[in-house]
Amino acid sequence: MSKEIIDSIESVSTRELKSNWHEAPRGWGHSLHTLSAYVGGFPPALARYFIERYSTKGDVVLDPFCGGGTTPLEAGRTGRTVLANDAFTYAYTLTQAKCNPLPPREFEEYLSSILNSMEKTPVSINDLDNEDIEVFYSESTLKDILRMKDVLRGDESEQACFLKGLISGILHGPSKSFLSVQTKDTYSGSADYVRDYIEENDLEVPDRDIGECARDKYERATEDGVPQFESTVTQSDARNLNFEPESADLVVTSPPYMHMLDYTWNNWIRLWWLGADRKQEQDSLDITADVDKYRSFINSSLDEMYDVLKPNSRAILIVGDVKKHRASGTKIVRTGQLIAEEAADVGFQINQVIDDTYDVDKRSYVRFNELRYDNAETDIKESEDLIERCIVLNKGSPSTDRDVSAPWDV
Secondary structure: OOOOHHHHOOEEEHHHOOOOHHHOOOOOOOHHHHOOOOOOOOOHHHHHHHHHHHOOOOOEEEEOOOOOOHHHHHHHHOOOEEEEEOOOHHHHHHHHHHHOOOOHHHHHHHHHHHHHHHHOOOOOHHHOOOHHHHHOOOHHHHHHHHHHHHHHOOOOOHHHHHHHHHHHOOOOEOOOOOOOOEOOOOOOOOHHHHHHHHHHOOOOOOOOOHHHHHHHHHHHHOOOOOOOOOEEEEOOOOOOOOOOOOOEEEEEEOOOOOOOOOHHHHOHHHHHHOOOOHHHHHHHHOOOOOHHHHHHHHHHHHHHHHHHEEEEEEEEEEEEOEEEEEOOEEEEEOHHHHHHHHHHHHOOEEEEEEEEOOOHHHOHHHHHHHHHOOOOOOOOOOOOOOOEEEEEEEEOOOOOOOOOOOOOOO
């Protein structure tokens, strides 16, 4: 198939669809989506649109790059069985938590047992393995975090995973709901940045009750109920999924964006909380630094998706254009073009390309990481707008394709 495969496929804009996810109001979706922030994810309404359009209740939906668990949660709460995977420890933990939320009584009993165990757990700030953590918390709050971390260490139960995911959501942020001093946002800022922010805003580091904050977060995250559904969540490389061949009816996912986002830097405090080694995590995820490596990674990942999908099924990949800054100027990488080429190579047919025409380069996470990589001074003006593309791939000849009338008003 031609290397200009995208140009040969008629694309449609979201504006041309009978209904689309942009019709959903800001904040649409189940309250459990807010369990913990995950930078770079797509909105729940987008996942719902493709799940409703290309699957039916009882089908199996796979997300091999599950990130913050958006697709798995939307699939599960609409009657689908969930297969989810991510190599990143925080993503795996958060998705596991969203797929296995604890009912109120079970949560309270488990949290109370952990708090009781913490009372018997000695701890010393002097034993802290990362002194930068001290900038964010009062001594008493940090000791409680350390106690809970110690009690939960090595516990891989669903209850522990849910609590770890929930605490990840209150570690740091801009309000009294969080355990930390007030920060500008929910990203894990650097210690120096937070020190400056505290001084500039004349802030005091508060004492927080970890049990009280956890209970408050649980009430807000489960305001819309506690969905129960069948799921399997794994932590592995997307090129080697631990799922049976031909076991999924639909894939809805968003692969990494050409090294645009350092997930380990944005979540370094959460990784510390989860007991994960940031350098090891970074090394395992740093596979998209150049186009050739990205092609190889995407090709192998698509091949694995193709294997797990049943005959006559679909895969939807949400991908955005990327600007790569070089000394010679700024280059736009058309990620959708690249992925379509690799998809054709492994046997998929391109069914449709949906252009989601809005300013991808103005998303907060892209601007955030331009600052991270010292690109704020770079002239990035381009004559062409960056867009996000939803690439609909066919394996065989699937039949399910319904008009979507999702409950955007609910």
